[in-house]
Amino acid sequence: MSEVRTLSRLWRGKAKLTLPAAIRDAVVMWIGVLAAVFAAGTPFAAQAVSAAIASAPPAAARAISFPARPMRLIVPFPAGGVADAVARLLAERLSARLGVPVDVDNRPGAAGTTAGDVVAKASSDGHTLLFHQANMLIQPGLEPVPYDVIRDFTPVARVATTPLFLVIDGRLPMRTPEQWAVAVKSNPGSYSYGYGQPGSPSHLYAEFAVRGVRNGVPLVTAKGEGAVVQEMLAGRISACFCSYAAVQSHVRNGSLRMIGVTGVSRSPLAPLVPTLQESGLEGYAAAAWFGVMAPAKTPRAIIARLAGELDEVMAEREVRARLMAAGLTPLRDSPEAFATAIRSESIQWQVILRDAAQGEP
Incomplete structure (x- = not known):
């Protein structure tokens, strides 16, 4: 009954609509139609209905034409x-x-x-x-x-x-992110991170990984992700946050090892690799x-x-x-x-x- 009273007040101009524009326009149109229906039996009923529909705002009756061009x-x-x-x-x-x-x-x-x-x-x-x-x-x-x-x-x-994987040189003994983190903090000068594009997620995650490590861990810039991988294969870079495509063949042959992945869930590309979050390393969700x-x-x-x-x-x-x-x-x-x-x-x-x-x- 409250809805009926509201419609009655709207009809008499004693209430205001607080609805989204498209819905409000449609309600206004149908109130007009109902008014015309109540006039049925008079010579002006058909004209009233037609006029009510024709006066409905364009937004309620016309869909946006998209796309209209290339x-x-x-x-x-x-x-x-x-x-x-x-x-x-x-x-x-x-x-x-x-x-x-x-x-x-x-x-x-x-x-x-x-x-x-x-x-x-x-x-x-x-x-x-x-x-x-x-x-x-x-x-x-x-x-x-x-x-x-x-x-x-x-x-x-x-x-x-x-997904960016934490990848390390396959000749290193570490098998988990925890082991890697402990080794880096214990002897930071012996390890390094590489990245191929300044300002990329790979770069920022490398910066984040070494924050607060006393004496610092070298960060090496290479000319692209492919160059980072080549430097790792040569033993000049210890680790990187790299894409699966860049390292997959080298992971298969054992030259490189994926020990963790960024993000909030494991990657279907390598479902056995745990997230860094699972491994107790926070801050790698983006x-x-x-x-x-x-x-x-x-x-x-x-x-x-x-x-x-x-x-x-x-x-x-x-x-x-x-x-x-x-x-x-x-x-x-x-x-x-x-x-x-x-x-x-x-x-x-x-x-x-x-x-x-x-x-x-």
């Missing part, structure tokens, strides 16, 4: 390589599902900020998207960037994670991921459409197989889960950056 997927990586291949796979599948071309636009440079700036300033109509990685949450802590990750973008979905974002203020209906299509793409067996073959873990995600991850992981990375800069334990 789309662009801006990629902060040069052509070739794993990231570019994933972006092109997504573009191909989205084009088939959306019915318009989805063109990959490679904009490498400035550690990914060039591509990010293009999308941050693009029209928020869903036709320009960004394919980026977790590094974009780290970069603001290293240097000024022309956008705010949380304010200037709308998350659509992550499509894959890149993931390295690839995801799709849109400019801020992109309508929710468009974001929902894109997220739904990406979810269907990531459910395809062939897509999942191709990603796993590249050393990635496929992920079916939602805008809400992606937004939560961005907020929480931004904090985690900035804490690691702060601790690395201050040398705090």
Whole structure:
């Protein structure tokens, strides 16, 4: 009965709607229709019903037309390589599902900020998207960037994670993360970490691993992850946080050993390798991921459409197989889960950056 009284008060203008716009518009329309129905039997009933429907606000009666033209997927990586291949796979599948071309636009440079700036300033109509990685949450802590990750973008979905494994020289005797941590703290000058890209999750995790170790542990920069692996095989670097694809063949032949993995759960790529968290080492929960974002203020209906299509793409067996073959873990995600991850992981990375800069334990 309370609903009837509320409708009656609304009808007489003695109550206010406190509903989302789309629902409010629909309610207003149907109140008008009901008013016309009560007038049934009069010569004006049909005209009243038609007028009530015709006067409904456009938002309640008209769906957003999307996509209306070809789309662009801006990629902060040069052509070739794993990231570019994933972006092109997504573009191909989205084009088939959306019915318009989805063109990959490679904009490498400035550690990914060039591509990010293009999308941050693009029209928020869903036709320009960004394919980026977790590094974009780290970069603001290293240097000024022309956008705010949380304010200037709308998350659509992550499509894959890149689990980073703690890998050590296979000639070393340690078999667990605990044994490795004890050895490094006992004799830090005898061991080293390598990384291939400054400001990457691999770099920050190496910084985090050696924080507070008296006398420090050497951190060695190499020209890419492949170069790090070669230095390890040569015995010049003791350990790294590396992707599965970079080390899998060397792990199989015993030259390198995976003893732990970052993230909150074990990787299906190597399910027997425990997480560092399982091993009692906290602070390695943030993931390295690839995801799709849109400019801020992109309508929710468009974001929902894109997220739904990406979810269907990531459910395809062939897509999942191709990603796993590249050393990635496929992920079916939602805008809400992606937004939560961005907020929480931004904090985690900035804490690691702060601790690395201050040398705090």
